[in-house]
Amino acid sequence: MTPSASTGPAAAPRDGAPQPAQDIAPLRPGSTPPLPLVAATRISIAFNGSPALSDVDFDILPGEVHALVGENGAGKSSLMKILGGIYLPDAGALSVGGAPVAFRTSADAIDAGIAIIHQELNLVDSLPVVDNLFLGKEITTRFGFPDHTAMRAKARAVLAQLGFKPSPDALVGALRIGEKQLIEIAKALLADARVLIMDEPTSALSDAETHALEALVRTLRERGMGIVLISHRLQEVFDLADRVTVLRDGRHIATLPIGRVESAEQLVSMMIGKQFVAPRRDAGAVRAASDAMIDVRELTLSGEHRPVVDRVSFDVRRGEVFGLSGLLGAGKTEILETLFGVSPYRVAGTVAIGAARRAFRTPAEAVEAGVAFVTEDRKKDGLLVDQSVEANFLLPSLAHIEGFPFYRRRAAARRVAAQTKASNVKHGGANELVATLSGGNQQKLIIGKWLMTDPVLLLLDEPTRGVDVAAKSEIYQQILQAARAGLTVVVASSEIDELMLMCDRILVLCEGRSRGVLERAAFSADELVKRASP
The missing domain is CATH 3.40.50.300 (P-loop containing nucleotide triphosphate hydrolases)
Incomplete structure (x- = not known):
């Protein structure tokens, strides 16, 4: 959602904003709070000497949706990858059901009942949908052969919950991004997890698919599952979340019941550390x-x-x-x-x-x-992710640079610096690889490189x-x-x-x-x- 004065939970007080589907009931005096399904305590991690998380606390309770929000680069994905066993923290501790754990691999996290739906797709385009769903965890007959009938039936059942229309036998490479996103969600559901981490699950979905997924989230919560929702669509946060945690620059800013958040502008202001005004x-x-x-x-x-x-x-x-x-x-x-x-x-x-x-x-x-065209899939069609920031900026506009057809580095550098400033692309230098940039900076780069062509x-x-x-x-x-x-x-x-x-x-x-x-x-x-x- 785009926060504004006229849409969603914009500037209205909380009693006029969308209510969560289920509030966490207040504890009675003397009652014992439920043990978190998963808890992270004072987690810290750094990459190449740069802190990504510093002393961050986070937990997920049974039967709740806990939203995690922050700007690109705030540390959300790093925290989730630690919970999912993909990264090992430099400091801090994890526990599952109150018992200390030390995940060494993602398989450890899956065995502990934690499944992640990643924002970046991890599918094999040359295989059909059903094979992607069961890759590495095929259902077999009693003789050890793949049970294709059972896998198709289970695939149809889980995909139907998401409103997925193509056949389970369709090749993944022929599908749209939104359909591929639904397959990633279905893979996580098939893992039968107790904690489901959803990293931008609706970023490529249509409204109808989004509504189907939201209904499924509510159903899973009623069954006692803990769900972590990472979303830039703040309407989803207000509609679904019981609590929300804000990260900024790798630090824990606040964890609040959603009922105490007055507006989307308040939430965004906490994320960016200054007053937010929507264009x-x-x-x-x-x-x-x-x-x-x-x-x-x-x-x-x-x-x-x-x-x-x-x-x-x-x-x-x-x-x-x-x-x-x-x-x-x-x-x-x-x-x-x-x-x-x-x-x-x-x-x-x-x-x-x-x-x-x-x-x-x-x-x-x-x-x-x-004519300039910013495509839907920035990684596939919009960027050369293994090339530098400068090379990506210059690619469509070389003919507009002073001295063309001869390459004048200073002239090119001036144009890139000017467009970088105009587009507010944050990077560590013109020679930095685009793959290291956050998603938001990659997208600003794509739009900026086309604007350089006038x-x-x-x-x-x-x-x-x-x-x-x-x-x-x-x-x-x-x-x-x-x-x-x-x-x-x-x-x-x-x-x-x-x-x-x-x-x-x-x-x-x-x-x-x-x-x-x-x-x-x-x-x-x-x-x-x-x-x-x-």
């Missing part, structure tokens, strides 16, 4: 008479069995922030790919972009015409997926500032609050078809959900 698109920022930057008529993208996009028409004005909304598989990404000249489908209809009023056959043509049209596919609230705010400010300067922006997002915050108009898609375009005055979460639903 917002100015009403009426685009003149009604603005020229059209994009004109799409009867766009149809034909898949193998049915149209992925079916006769969709819309226009985008110069300087406008135009949104694409819809459930997973509605056609949002496919439309952006078509505008950028990379559609794998048969294209029918007309697409007219820019002053030349033409469609692009290749990304090179699009970039030459001033584009006239910016296409954004899930621009803040897996990014903390403070980094989201910086990304929104950068995009809206560029739009005020005349940049045209088309943004596809599964976060309705994000679209309503940034956009002037929103096209709603349902199963590849248009359900109409909403003007800003007509924006509402209920209306967007209703139109996007089959």
